[in-house]
Amino acid sequence: MSEVFERYERQYCELSANLSKKCTAAGALDGEQKKQKISEVKAGIDEAESLIRKMDLEARSLQPNVKAVLLVKLREYKSDLNNLKTEVKRLSSGGNYLSARDDLLESGMADTLTASADQRSRLMTTTETLNQSGNRIKESKRTMLETEELGVSILQDLHQQRQSLLHANNTLHGVDDNVGKSKKILTSISRRMNRNKWIIGSIIAVVIVAIILILYFKLK
Template structure:
C-alpha cells in the first residue's frame, strides 16, 4: 500500500465529511450567508477533485495487483464526489420557502431541532450516504489487505522456488564435476590399455623372433 495514496485518501475522507456537513447547514441558510457557504463548498469540491486526481496518478504508478484495488476505491470516491456536486447544485438552485426562512430567522436556531421535516430528511440522507461510503471504504481496505496477504504468499512461494533452483544448480555443478573426474579416469585407463597393447605386441614379436631363431639353428644342424 502506498503511503502517499493513504495520505491523500485521509485528506479526501476528511474533506468529504466536512463538505457533507456544510451542504446540510447550507440548506438552513439564505441570502448572503447561503451564497458564502455555497462558495466554500465549491472551493472544497475543487480541492476534493485535486486529491482524487493525485490519488489516481499515484495508484496508476503502483504494481498491477495493488493498482486494481486502489482504482476500485477511486471509483467509489468519484461517485461520492459526484453526489456532492449534485447536492450543491440542488442547494444553489433551490429557494427555501419564505415562511420557513422567516421562522428560522426569528428563532435564530438554524442548526437546531427546528429544521423542517424535509431538511431532517436530507440530513438523514447525507448521514446514510456517509455511512455507506464508510462501509465501502472498509470493504475496500479489507480487499486490499487480502490482496497484500496474497502478494506476500506469492513472494514466499517464489523465494522457495528460487532456493530450490539454486539447490538444483549446485547439484548439477556437483554432477558436472563428477562427470569430469570420471572422464579423466576413463581417459587414463584408455591410455594405459593402449600402452599395454604396444607392450604385449612387442613381447609377442620378440617371442616369435626367438622361436624363429631357435628353429633356424636346429634345422641348420
Template sequence: MSDVFEGYERQYSELSANLTKKCTVAGALDGEQKKQKISEIKAAIDDAESLIRKMDLEARSLPPNIKAVLLAKLREYKSDLNNLKSEVKRLVSGNSYSSARDELLESGMADTLTASADQRGRLMMSTERLNKSSDRVKDSRRTMLETEELGVSILQDLHSQRQSLLHANNTLHGVDDNIGKSKRVLTSMARRMSRNKWIIGSVIAVLVIAIALILYFKLK
C-alpha cells in the same frame, strides 16, 4: 487506504454535519442574524469544496485499485455537498422567517434535509463497505507479497541445487577423463606386453634353433 485521504474525510464529515445544523438554524432566523449565519455557511462550504478538491487530488495519486475505491466515496461526498449548496440557495432566496419557513415546508426543504441525513447514513454504510473492500485489497496484497517472497526463496533453492548439479557434472567429467586416460595407459601396456611376448618368443625360437644346430654339429 491513504492516511492523508482519511484525514480529509474526517474533516469533511464533521464539516458536513455542522453545515446541516447551521442550515437548520439559519432557516429559523431573520434579518441580520440570518445574513450572518448564511455568510458563515458559505465560508464553510468553501472549506468543504477545498477538502473535496484535496481528496480528489490525493485519490488520483494512489495506485489504481485504491484510487477506484476512493473515487467512489468521493462521488458520494460531492453529491452531499451539492445538496448543501441547494439548501443555502433556498435560504438566500427567502426574505423573512415566515416566508423561509413556508418555502421550506412547501418546497420540501425538510424532505431534503431528511434525505441528506439519509444520504449521509448511506455514505457511512458505503464508507464501511469500501473500508472492508480496502482491507480485502490489503490482505490480497499481503498474500501476494508473501507468495512473491516464497517464490524468491524457491528460486534461490533451485539455483543452489543447479550449482550443486553443475559441480557434480564437472566432477563426473573429470572422472570420465581419468578413466579415459587409464584406459589408454592400459591399452598401451597391453600392446607393449603383446609386443614383448612376440620378442621373447622370437628369442626363444632363435635359441632353440641355435641349440639344435649346435647339438647337430656336435653329434655329427
C-alpha cells in the same frame, strides 16, 4: 481510489455527524450556551468547507473515470453541508420556538434534516465499504508480492539445482574421458607385454637351439 481523497472523506463524514449532533443539542439550549454551541458549529462548518475544497482539488487531479465518480459524491457532500448551514441559520435567528424540532417542523425543514441524516449515514456506510475494499486490495497486493517472492526463490533454487546437475554432468564427462584414456593406456601396456613375451620366447628358443648345436658338435 485516491488515498488522499479517502482521508479527507473520512474526516468530513466524522465532522458532519458531529456537527449534526451539536445542532440538535443547540436546539435544546438557551442564551449563552446556545450561542456558544452555534459558534462551535459555525467553526466546524468552516472546517468542513475546507475539507470539501481539498476533496474537490484532489478529485479533479485524478483520471476522468475516477474523477466523475468522486465529483458525484462531492455534490452529495455539498448538499449535506448546505443543509447544515440552513439549520445553523434557523438556530441563529433566535425565534420564540419552544425547541429546534418545533422550529424545523413549522418551517418545513424536518424532512430535510431527516434526509440529511440518512444521507450522511449512507455516505459513512459507503466510506466504510470503500475503506474495506481498499484494505482487501492492499491485502491482495501483499499476497501477490509474497507469492512473487516465493516464485523467485523457487526459480533460484531450480537454477542452483540446474547448475549442480550441469556440474555433475561435466564431472561424469571428465570421468568418462579419464576412463577412456586409462583404457587406451592399459591396451598399450597389454600390447607391449605380448610383444615382450614373443621376444623373450624367441630369445629362449634361439638359446636352446644354440645349446643343442654346441652339444651336438662337442659330442661328435
